[in-house]
Amino acid sequence: MRYIEPHAHMVSRTTDDYEKLITAGCEAVCEPAFWAGFDRASVEGFRDYYLQLTEYEPARAAKFGLPHYTWICLNPKEAEDLALAKDVLDIIPEFLDKPNVLGVGEIGLNKNSRNELEVLERHIEIAANRDELILVHTPHLEDKRKGTKLIIDALLNNPKVRPERVIIDHVEEHTIQLAMDKGFWAGMTLYPESKCTPARAVDMLELYGTNRIWMNCACDWGISDPLAVPKAIVEMRRRGHDQNVIDKVVYQNPHSFMSQCPKFQL
Amino acid sequence: MDARIKAIDIAAFLDRVQRAGQEDDYRVVALREALNHLLEEDPDRAKRVLLSLSDPTDKPIPVAPGKGAAGAWSG
Numbered sequence: 283m284r285y286i287e288p289h290a291h292m293v294s295r296t297t298d299d300y301e302k303l304i305t306a307g308c309e310a311v312c313e314p315a316f317w318a319g320f321d322r323a324s325v326e327g328f329r330d331y332y333l334q335l336t337e338y339e340p341a342r343a344a345k346f347g348l349p350h351y352t353w354i355c356l357n358p359k360e361a362e363d364l365a366l367a368k369d370v371l372d373i374i375p376e377f378l379d380k381p382n383v384l385g386v387g388e389i390g391l392n393k394n395s396r397n398e399l400e401v402l403e404r405h406i407e408i409a410a411n412r413d414e415l416i417l418v419h420t421p422h423l424e425d426k427r428k429g430t431k432l433i434i435d436a437l438l439n440n441p442k443v444r445p446e447r448v449i450i451d452h453v454e455e456h457t458i459q460l461a462m463d464k465g466f467w468a469g470m471t472l473y474p475e476s477k478c479t480p481a482r483a484v485d486m487l488e489l490y491g492t493n494r495i496w497m498n499c500a501c502d503w504g505i506s507d508p509l510a511v512p513k514a515i516v517e518m519r520r521r522g523h524d525q526n527v528i529d530k531v532v533y534q535n536p537h538s539f540m541s542q543c544p545k546f547q548l
Numbered sequence: 549m550d551a552r553i554k555a556i557d558i559a560a561f562l563d564r565v566q567r568a569g570q571e572d573d574y575r576v577v578a579l580r581e582a583l584n585h586l587l588e589e590d591p592d593r594a595k596r597v598l599l600s601l602s603d604p605t606d607k608p609i610p611v612a613p614g615k616g617a618a619g620a621w622s623g
Contacts, residue, residue, distance in 0.1 A: 317615075359615050393612035394603070423617035427602040456598040482594065 289498035387417025578620030
């Protein structure tokens with residue numbers, strides 16, 4: 283069954299994962315910038331990473347006929363060093379014009395600190411001034427509720443931000459309504475250990491509807507599953523959801539959101 | 549069966565931390581508090597479990613103490 287993987291950190295994955303994705307029906311993969319598992323020491327480290335996202339990784343995906351899109355930002359896990367963050371923010375605009383870049387992301391908060399919030403506000407300003415799409419990372423575990431509220435406040439404080447051009451990712455049962463009530467899109471991340479399982483994601487679809495929502499695997503260098511979305515499709519089928527409803531959630535919705543950027547073409 | 553497995557796993561976990569003398573760890577205390585919501589009647593137990601494990605404050609903290617999360621708010 284066709285689907286779009288709207289959030290996968292393919293730089294951390296082996297090439298056979300591309301083979302798994304296309305075998306499962308994936309028709310495009312979208313890769314937000316994230317934390318490498320260690321802090322980069324200089325702006326040149328980030329430049330190399332952005333080149334990897336905009337030049338090398340799309341070529342690797344193309345070997346499997348899979349369109350690869352990306353998002354550019356400084357991850358909140360690396361936002362405590364404000365001096366380095368400022369240098370990195372200065373080079374971000376030159377990458378936003380690359381042909382596979384859909385917008386600014388995944389920006390957000392991690393531990394909900396003042397510096398993280400300041401860097402988030404600067405990202406929002408860059409995106410709003412260029413009318414870029416925004417993909418938001420919300421914090422983990424005990425920090426998610428508070429961080430989601432702080433992020434939404436920061437987004438709404440910028441009058442140029444249009445909620446229909448923002449997706450708030452990694453929502454769970456206690457944050458999904460915060461995002462959707464304000465007109466944002468919501469992303470549900472299917473992780474084996476944290477965030478949510480396919481069963482809980484389908485519960486939320488049944489409770490909150492199928493408008494302005496998608497599912498993603500967010501596979502990275504940690505314990506994660508590049509085939510999590512197809513497994514959620516199986517869960518939807520098992521519960522008797524119509525094929526058209528499944529297609530809407532896993533293909534049409536991510537297609538609609540990302541098509542707001544004219545560079546997204548399938 | 550899936551829920552049965554998870555219920556027994558949680559019971560075994562609590563037995564294990566008690567045998568190890570770790571039942572006062574704030575994460576275990578928070579988990580026990582969260583488990584109280586499982587037997588409530590309103591059909592939003594998952595949300596209440598998540599909220600009970602969450603930082604309830606609303607202001608940014610001065611400095612990030614690290615990068616990881618522990619699963620429960622330490623207060």
